Amino acid sequence: MKRLILVLFLLPAVCLLSHAQQDTHARILADIELAGGVHALYPMNQPAPTAAPKGYKPFYVSHLGRHGARFALGGSVYEELLEIWTRGHEKGWLTPEGEAFYQAYYAFYPNIARREGNLTQLGQEQHRFIAHQIYQNYPEVFKGQTRARAVSTVSHRVIVSMFSFLSELDNLDRDFSFEADYGQPYQSYLLPDVLDSKADRGGPAEEKYRRFRRQILDLDGMIARWCTQPDSLVRDKYKFCFDLHTVISTLDNLNTPAPEELYSLFTPEERYSLWRVGNYRDYQLMGRSPDTENVRVKAMDGLLADFFDKAEADWQDGIQLRLRFSHDSALQPMLSRLGVNGMDARIEDPLQVEQYWCSFNIPMACNLQFIFFKSKKNPDILVQVLLNGCEAVLPLEMAAPGSFYRWEDLKAKYRN
Numbered sequence: 487m488k489r490l491i492l493v494l495f496l497l498p499a500v501c502l503l504s505h506a507q508q509d510t511h512a513r514i515l516a517d518i519e520l521a522g523g524v525h526a527l528y529p530m531n532q533p534a535p536t537a538a539p540k541g542y543k544p545f546y547v548s549h550l551g552r553h554g555a556r557f558a559l560g561g562s563v564y565e566e567l568l569e570i571w572t573r574g575h576e577k578g579w580l581t582p583e584g585e586a587f588y589q590a591y592y593a594f595y596p597n598i599a600r601r602e603g604n605l606t607q608l609g610q611e612q613h614r615f616i617a618h619q620i621y622q623n624y625p626e627v628f629k630g631q632t633r634a635r636a637v638s639t640v641s642h643r644v645i646v647s648m649f650s651f652l653s654e655l656d657n658l659d660r661d662f663s664f665e666a667d668y669g670q671p672y673q674s675y676l677l678p679d680v681l682d683s684k685a686d687r688g689g690p691a692e693e694k695y696r697r698f699r700r701q702i703l704d705l706d707g708m709i710a711r712w713c714t715q716p717d718s719l720v721r722d723k724y725k726f727c728f729d730l731h732t733v734i735s736t737l738d739n740l741n742t743p744a745p746e747e748l749y750s751l752f753t754p755e756e757r758y759s760l761w762r763v764g765n766y767r768d769y770q771l772m773g774r775s776p777d778t779e780n781v782r783v784k785a786m787d788g789l790l791a792d793f794f795d796k797a798e799a800d801w802q803d804g805i806q807l808r809l810r811f812s813h814d815s816a817l818q819p820m821l822s823r824l825g826v827n828g829m830d831a832r833i834e835d836p837l838q839v840e841q842y843w844c845s846f847n848i849p850m851a852c853n854l855q856f857i858f859f860k861s862k863k864n865p866d867i868l869v870q871v872l873l874n875g876c877e878a879v880l881p882l883e884m885a886a887p888g889s890f891y892r893w894e895d896l897k898a899k900y901r902n
Contacts (some may be wrong), residue, residue: 510840514758522735522755523764524814524846526613527555528852532875535623535857540604542859543711544867548793548803550810551616551853552817554609555646555739557601558732564598565727567591574712574719583751584712597742598733605643607741610650613707614853617654618876624857627806628655635800644668647809655807664807669832671751675788676812680690684778685770691777696771699724699763699835703787709754728782731760739850751900761845766836769843772818773774782815786823789816793856794901812886814848825898826873849874858893867893 487569514520519527558564571588574580580588621628634655638648645668655662673679685691705723711715720726734751737744752760769775772782789810796808821829831842855872868890871878877889882899885892 493500501627510844511758514761514901515754518754518757519738520737520844520846521754521761522733522738523761524818524848524850525609525735525739525740526846526849528615528849529874530618531874535632535870535872535875535877536890538615538859538870540884541861541863543626543861544857544859544870545623545627546797546858547620547627547807547809548656548797548819548856548858549620549808549853550789550793550812551613551640551647551651551819552812552814552851553605553643553652553850555606555850556643556736557598557604558607558729558736559603559617560729561602562600562734563602563729563733565600567726567733568595570719570726574715577719578705578714578716579715579719581714583711584870586747587751589711589864590745594742598739599736603641603643604738605646608739609643609647609850613647614635614654615659616740616851616853617651617876618658620855621655621658628659629727631661631663631804632659632806633804634809636666636803636807636809636811638666638811639673639677639813640670641666644811644813648809652810661766672810675792676810677816678782678785678788680780680785682771682779683776685775691770691775694777695767698766702759703727704759704761707735708752712751719863726758728764731757731764740829762840765843765845766839768818768845769833769839771842772815772824773822774830774832776834782819783822786816786820789820790823792898794897797856797858814852817848817852817854818845821848821873824854825852826871826878828879830881845874850883857893859890869893869896889901 499586512834543714568591571591574774575588576583607806634652636643636648636652648666648668651664652664656664677703679689682691683689703728706716709720709723710729713719716723730751734748737748771779774780774783791809800808827847828842852874857870857872859868859870868885871880871889879889880891882891882895884890
């Protein structure tokens with residue numbers, strides 16, 4: 487799978503984030519890598535942002551970013567899958583299609599063994615790219631001495647992402663300096679540890695999700711193509727198929743090209759169906775689902791307060807960049823909290839969720855940027871809102887084309 491082609495395909499998926507109804511099925515079949523959802527790669531060729539109104543110059547950046555590309559999550563997911571496929575091979579239960587996958591996976595396994603959750607080299611490159619893009623698009627921010635303050639969660643992949651970002655700015659700007667830190671004091675608002683009782687603890691929301699996945703997925707049909715004794719080989723068919731899909735969806739995050747036999751295990755329609763189920767679950771847990779209590783969205787109030795409280799204090803202290811590094815499980819509810827590109831939609835019907843909420847809009851290295859502008863002739867401070875480097879829409883009246891909003895309007899809507 488060529489990474490360049492994948493990145494070009496991802497541009498319309500991530501830059502043209504829809505806040506209206508869309509034909510997601512057609513989009514995913516046109517670019518099957520979107521079925522990876524939050525494992526999709528970051529776009530690397532966004533259009534330049536719209537220029538600010540005449541007389542306005544950028545002076546401050548407030549940022550929230552997800553870690554970059556990583557290996558698959560899930561404890562020992564690579565090892566568990568290898569054990570299952572090896573047992574099927576040794577028992578003679580694999581079909582020719584299953585045997586072809588097993589041989590390819592067995593040969594590729596040394597490249598992924600015991601690396602679950604680790605940041606890849608591509609993940610570091612993504613953050614260097616994003617930093618370079620900010621430096622290139624808003625050079626006025628970096629005139630003279632430039633100071634940044636950056637914080638991250640305690641996750642190693644997030645910490646390394648933060649320092650990749652900072653090192654790129656340090657290389658670009660001779661007058662750049664920064665303070666960086668990580669730890670539990672930041673974890674409390676960068677990644678609040680909360681559970682939604684209606685969704686996480688076997689309530690009606692979880693049962694609704696289970697009914698939906700039974701409606702959408704033909705797990706027996708999938709596994710029967712690979713194995714002649716599926717009931718003997720696989721104890722939890724749902725976990726098995728989703729673990730496989732996670733591994734396949736993260737192949738393009740890795741540093742080593744993967745064989746085509748790994749990509750072709752699922753049909754395009756199967757990948758779409760697996761994404762569809764996972765996407766609905768993400769919406770229940772991270773969005774403004776009417777099925778749940780939305781505690782993750784509400785828990786973003788602390789992070790939202792940090793955006794507003796730190797901004798004006800930073801201006802007084804001579805700080806030009808406030809950088810925060812976290813996870814998709816913070817970006818998704820934060821975007822819902824703000825209503826970015828319509829992500830605050832409330833949808834009853836699970837079949838309709840994908841027309842408004844798409845997890846592939848939160849790719850690896852996803853980031854939300856507030857770029858602040860001021861003018862010598864106009865007292866209004868303007869804020870340009872970017873998601874993944876592309877102009878994003880808030881449920882507010884724009885002050886100017888190009889996703890420019892008045893700072894006072896933002897404070898009035900979100901601060902209280």
